[in-house]
Structure formats: C-alpha cells, structure tokens
Amino acid sequence: MSVLTRDTVGRAGGRSAPGGAAPHRRRGWWTTRRRDQLAGLLFVAPQLAGSVLFVLIPLGLVFWYSLHEWNMLAGTFEFVGAGNYQAMADDPNLPSVLRVTALFSIGLVVFNLSLALLLAVLLNQRLRGTVVFRTLFFSPVVVSLVAWTIVWGFLLQDNGGVNGALGTVGMDGPNWLRGDWTALLSVIVVQVVKNVGLNMVLFLAALQGVPAELYEAARVEGANAWTRFRRITVPLISPTILLTSIITVVGSLQVFAQIAVLTQGGPGTSTTVLVYYLYQRAFQFHQFGYGATLSVLLFLIVLVLTVVQWRMRRKWVFHEQ
C-alpha cells in the first residue's frame, strides 16, 4: 500500500533492490555493485539523454534568451542583462495575469478533483450499468482536444446548445463566453469535463483498494456515510489524491489551446492566464526575449508548487506504517 508514502526519491532502490542478494556473482573487481552501477546508467541512458537534449538544453536556452531583447521579425538579438526581468517587475499587466492564473488553477484543481472523486464514489456503488457510465465519463478523454474545444465554443454561444437546454427548463442562461466570470468558469468547466475521466479512473482504482471490512466496522460503530468517507476513504486514498493533485496543478498551469480557441484571453483580460500571456508576448507581439522571461517565471511557479505539494504530503498523506 501507499506507494507514495513508503518511498522517497532515491531511497526507492534501498528497500527492494536485491543488490547484495547475489553474492556468488562477485568476481573480483567486477562486483555486483559495479554491475548495477553500469546497468542502472544504461537503463536510464535514453531517457536521460532525451531529458538533457529536449528539456534541459532548451530550458537553458530559454533562460539565455530571457537575457536578450529578441525581435523575431527584425532578426535583432541584443544582450540586455536583467532588463527583461526589470520589465517584468514593472509590467502593468502582470498582476492581473497572475490573479487570473491563480483563480483559474484553483478553480480547475478544486473542481476537477472533487468531481473526479464524486464520480468515482458514485461508480463504486454496487450498481448495474456502472460500466456504461464509466465509459461515458471517460469518453471525452479520447476526443481530440481541438475538436472538443471548437464544439464547446458552439455550445456556449449565447444562442447555443447550453442555453437552449437551460431554456427548456425555464432558465435564462448568461452569455457564457462574454462575461468576465462566466468566461473563466466556462473554460474551467470545458477543461474539467474533457479530462476528469482520467482522475476519476485513478480514484476508482484507489477506492477499490480500500478494504470493505473497515467500512463494516465503522458502520457497526454507528458512523454515518459522511464520517466514513472522511475518516476512512479520504485518508486511505490520500496518496492518490496527492498524485492527482500534483498532475492536475501542473496541468492547470499549462492550459493553452482551450483558451486560444474559446476566449482568446477575453473578455477584457479575464481569461488571460500566464501561459497564454507569454504566448501573446512572444509569438504575437514578436517579443521573444520577454516571452522567455515569462517562461522562466512560469517554470519557477510550477516548480515551487510541486515542491510544496511534495513536502506537504508528510502532513496529510496517511501513513500506514
């Protein structure tokens, strides 16, 4: 149980690796330890080479670009030192962008995780047809993102399908993509519906690993459903909650195509999140140096959030041992 609690980075091998378990293999210099050293490096070599080539070097270059003023169109590339970072500190748009980003990410993560958990709990009941529903809830995951977003663009129009459906039950829906709050909400919902199936399945798997006896025991002691959920289910699946929340938080800061298709950052700047803003500055306004500076900021934010979540796991992730 509790994979994520039982190991930490790098200690993994220590628990289970049969490193010293094959002493008869030791022949002088060519020890098992040396063999393992080589095997380990060879095994991770392709991934490592790829990471260096396609992740670290590009990242280093982005940092290098961020020290320059680079107009892609004119082909000018001048060293400006910390100039772009100074510009970032003075950028009047940035506070609003960061606020929108925070709202968007928090909304998305909370909504995604709670809906995923709700669906997983509902589908974990002993009920005929859960297979059908589980398929339905998962199906948007396999639909092409661009197609999915374009279709929702239609449905969210003032005279589109969503308001048509609301109309049949006598509700007058707002102009979703044109209101400050509703536009942000719409992008969140479209994104959650598209992807919640993944988290749902992970939760479902975790729920099925919770022993039924625990519930029975709690029931005997008179705990109601909510208490059972809070005291048994949540702690036992907390490692999964941690994992899904890390993936979802990271993902929420990378949502781009949906915003480009649905709102283009508007109305006003109400859906201009950081990744969209950096895209605008770099690719639309041809200010790639400044765009690179924003990339560095985005990277740092994601890094800090991930580290914080990873650290926090000690506090609230349930330890069986």
Next chain:
Amino acid sequence: MRNRLTAVVALTAMLGLTACGGDSAESDGPVTLRMTTWSANEAHLKLFNEIAAEYTAANPDVAGITFDPIPFESYTTTLTTQIAGGNPPDLAWVLENSAPDFVTSGALVPLDDTLKGTEGYGFDELAPAATKLWQTDGKLYAYPFSTSPFGVFVNTDLVKASGAQSPAELIAAGQWTWQNALTTAKAVQAETGKAGLVVRDFDYKGWDFLSTVWTGWGAQAWSEDGRTCGFNSAEMVEAMTALHRGIFVDKALPGPGTTADFFAGDAGMTITQISRASLLEGQKFGWDLVPLPAGPKGEYAVIGQGGMGVLKQGRNAEAAADFLAYLTNPANSAKLAQFFPPPRTSLLTADTLAKTSPLLSPEQLQQVVIDGIAEGVVKPSHTGQAELNQAVRAALDPLWRPDADVRGVLDGVCTAINPLLAK
C-alpha cells in the same frame, strides 16, 4: 560526469551561437522556393501551382516552388516562429494588419528594382492607394496582390420576407444610408428571426472590421501619423453609439456570442470583402451586392489587403524576388484577379473583372470594386499592431454590454493605447 558536463556546455554554446545568425549558406545548383500562404483553398493552390510550373519550366535554376498553407488564425505566429527558428520561407503572404511591422522591421527585401527591371511589368500602373500601406521611405516591400473592398451582401429572400425596403430600392431612391440600412436589418431580425446585419469577422473581437462602419462617420482609430488616438473623437462616439443602439436596442446586428453565417443563409445582410463572392456559388437564396451605406459624412469605401513579400532572411532572396515579379506580371495578375482584386489599374475595368468574377454584374463591379479601390480607406494598421489589437480588444470589451457607457469606454480605449501609439 565532468565529460558529460563539458559536452552539455559545448552543445549549449553551439546552439546559442546559432541563435543569432541565420543560416546564410548559398547553395549552388537549382533551388527550391517556398511561399507561405493562409489560403488552403484548392482552387487558389491549383492556380499558384500552375503559374509556378510555367515559371520553373522557363527557369532551370529553380527546381520547384512549394506553397505552404498555414491556418489563418495562427498565420503570423507560425511565420515568425519559422523566421526566428532559422527556417524562413523565401516568400510570404503578409496580412494587412501586420504590414507595418513587416515593412518597417527590415524583414522584407525592397522590390522596386526587381519589379521595375522586369520587362513588361508595368510597375507604374500599380494604384497608389493600393501600394501605400506596403511602402516605407519610397520603397515597396510587398506586392498588394489582394486589394479587396468591403461591400454589403444582401440576402434578398430574407429582406423581401421582412417587408422592409431592400438596399437596391434604397439605392435607387438615393437613400442608402446607415440609418436606413439599420432599419432594414432590424425588420429582417424582427420578421424572420434571422440575424439582420452581420459585420463579418468582427465577432466582437476583430474590432478593426468596425472601420467599415465608423469611417462613414468620419472617425479613425488613430490619426494618419499614428500618434493620436481617435477612439474618443466626437465622430467615433457618435458612430459607436449608433452601433451600440443597433445591437442592443434594435437588435439589427446579432449580439456578442451569437453566430450567424450569411453564406449559410442565417443573415439578411453582411459586410465583408467582395472577394467572398465566390462563397455564393451554388447558393440557394437570392443575393445582391451593394456598396457600403452612406454615413453622416457621406459615401465612403474601405479596403482590406493582403501583400506578398520576399524575406531577407530567406536563402534565395534573389530568385524569390524574380519569381514574385513573374507571379504578379500583367498576364498572371489577370489570372489571380479571379480570386483577388488586383492593384493594377489596367485590370480594374468592369470588363476585365467581369471575365474573372462571373458572379458579379458589371454595375456591382464598377460600384463596389473599382470605385472602392480608387477611394478606399485601408483598415487601421500600425507598427506593433498585434499588441495594439489586443489592447483595443480588451479595452473595448466593456462596450458590448447593454448598459455600456459608450463615451467612458472609448476614453478607456485611448488611455490603454496611448502609451503604445507613442512608442
């Protein structure tokens, strides 16, 4: 470990170096040219390929010419990524709203010498109104292959069903004004439930398309020299007030977040470039094309343009310029004219255009196309257009609410863009 680090540093340094200089290796032997376009339209590409085949047959130094269609939405972005990435196309279509950026940045090669030096090219017959946007310091940096005036397409079936006066009748009576146009649009909406008048491609984001409206009031987005904001001028406030009333009180124009495609029969009238007439082929409803209605300042015309330029960072700039001269010579211009209204005065006659645009009548061609190009105002454009575009769009968004304070919003637009105009 140290070796690996050294390798990484070396690789980074190498890549860092290539970041500055483009690849300028001149290759010997036949070259292949590449042109980026935003049209994936099969008929367009067929014509381009035909012309290219004729050219390569006559010019053995050019082995082939490819046309790369890039999605319209991401056109300029993808183009600049290719340029920045060191893989610029040899020739590129340039959108009019990025014209000032491309023309002044030094990204393009001046064309005058090549074009003037090409026999029978007829450089002098290019209409000055058409080339103005593409020039700086007296040099032409891109050829305006498409100079397309805006007109009003009318779904005559819907207008008839509404019982309102049709634009044709209004024109005959000399009363084709914005006020009457909006009245007709309002009637279409009220009687048929379809949209009245659609400013195509505006969709409450592409605000520069509204210049087809406010020019009738004598308003401008910014002054000729691009330094003074025009959004809070009295003319602009008046024009926007009329538009706002048309949208939110009279419902003559579909509100924000509502799709209505004229060419699918969903709207009574639409303002768009006349080159869209080709979309009407095989249409089931009756239609008409008329000039823009007169505003308080009288009659006016607005044109939209597309340019074709040779990229300085491309590998074969010389060959590319030569091909451009061939592609846009009088004979080929005449062929292109079936899709893109040409900037050549010799081709701008109702007779010539009628051969290539069989859907339009000679009167329509004369009224909308020829007169339009002669008198037209080009849609607003400015250096740093993308940033301006975004700033105006964001500042203009509060206008698209029923209770908007028009004057206040427009003042806000000027506050937002003044620092950008001053750059």
Next chain:
Amino acid sequence: MNSRLSVRARVALYGVLCLLALPFVFPTWWMVTSSVKPVGDIFAFPPSLIPTEASLSAYRRVFELQPFAQQYLNSGYIAAVVTVGTLAVSSLAGYAFARIRFRGQQVLFVVVLVGLLIPSEVTIVPLFRMFNSWGMVDSHWPLILVPILGAPSVLATFIMRQFFITLPAELEEAARVDGLGRFATFWRIALPLARPALGAVAIFTFLHSWNLYLEPIVFLSTPEKFTLPQALTQFVDAYGGPMWDVQLSAASMTAIPILVIFVIAQRQFIEGLAHTGLKG
C-alpha cells in the same frame, strides 16, 4: 463499499449519473450529428438532436480538400511509433529508478522529473532551432523524438517507476540468484508482470500523440505530412472562414475510431489505468 442499495437510492443514483453524463456525452453527439446536417441547420436554434436530412457529402469533401487518408496514416503511424518507443524508454528508466541501486540515481531522477514541469509553449522555439539545424524541419522526426525522449515521456517513466516499486521483489531476487542478469530479469520477469502499467502508459501516450496540436503546426508545412489535429484547421474557405460541416465531419472521423476502440477495449483500458500502481 455499500453492499446493497434501496430501490429509491438506486433510482436517485441513476438520475444523478444521467444528469452528470449530459455534458460528457452531448458535445460528441452534437459533433457527429451536425456533421451530416446541411450547413444551414448546424446553428439552428434550438439545436436539433437528430438531423432531419442526413448527407455524407461533407465527408466526401474532407477527402477532396486534403490528403486526409494520408494524414490519417501519418497520425496513426506516428502515434504507434511514439507509443512503442515510449514504452521501451520509460519501462527501462522506470525500472532502473525503482529497482537498481546506482550512484547519482537521486539526482538523475530529479533531472528527469523537470520535464514534467514544462509546458511545450516554453521550449518550442529552442526545439525548433535545434531540429532546424539538424535539417529535420518539415519531417516527422520532431514529433517522434521529442515525445519518446523528451518531456512527454517523463510522466510515463514516473508511472512505470511507481508501478515497479509496488511489485513484490521476491521473484526478481530469485531470478537473480539463479544467475539472470539485470536486463534478463527486467525483460523476462518484471516486464511481463507490468502489463497493466504498460497498457496504461500505452493509452496515455497514444492519445497524447494523436492529439498533439502545437508541434505539428510549427514543424510541418507540407499537407501530405500533416497530422489529423492540424488537418482539422485546414478546412477553411479562402479567407480563413471555417467550413463547419467539413470540419465537423473531419473531427468526427478523428474521434469515432478511437471511441469505438475505447468502447470495445474499455475494460482493459480502465483496468489498465486502475492498476498502474498509483493506488493507495
């Protein structure tokens, strides 16, 4: 898990599930039905659930306007190659990070994990320059190499590592005592046991490659080399106005086969995901 539910609870549960399923199902339904409607009916208000007159002409247009069959093939083969490649790279790396003890493991794992944190918009320009200097622009190489080796495969490695950690080590230890080398132990013992995780990674990877949007647009410029999401953006009239019926037909064709495969394979599919060793 509740052992039995009353009839009333059951009905309520079905009701809630049906209601919740609406936003998940309706868009796909609308996309498919609209693709056979006449253009004028697509935006009819209120939207009709079932087309009154169906026509497949838009589907024919898809193939006339673009080399769509070729593009389909491109997407399919790229996704297949990426999937196989990612499985190889990530299972090897995941296994080593989980099971083999070697110096630098901790640092290297963190180095690899950085890839998980970077949106592709951030690195697209440097990547473009790299591939351009290798002469690989307008080829499928960037779409194959970057996902297999770069940031996208990091999640796969992470999942594989988590899975291998949960496997009981005894079998492998026994194999090692019998004299099996590291690779043989991995190949003959660990990998067969990892089938559920491999299934999940395969699905993730395939979908990711199949849906890739930004990279193809930036890297590819010849229609014959396009992938499907990119092809979807090409169904426009001469002025960038979308041809809705054709776009929706093409979109349906990209989604339906995957949906059908999913329905058929959904048990393995979901159970594959469920057994990735990510559970509590």
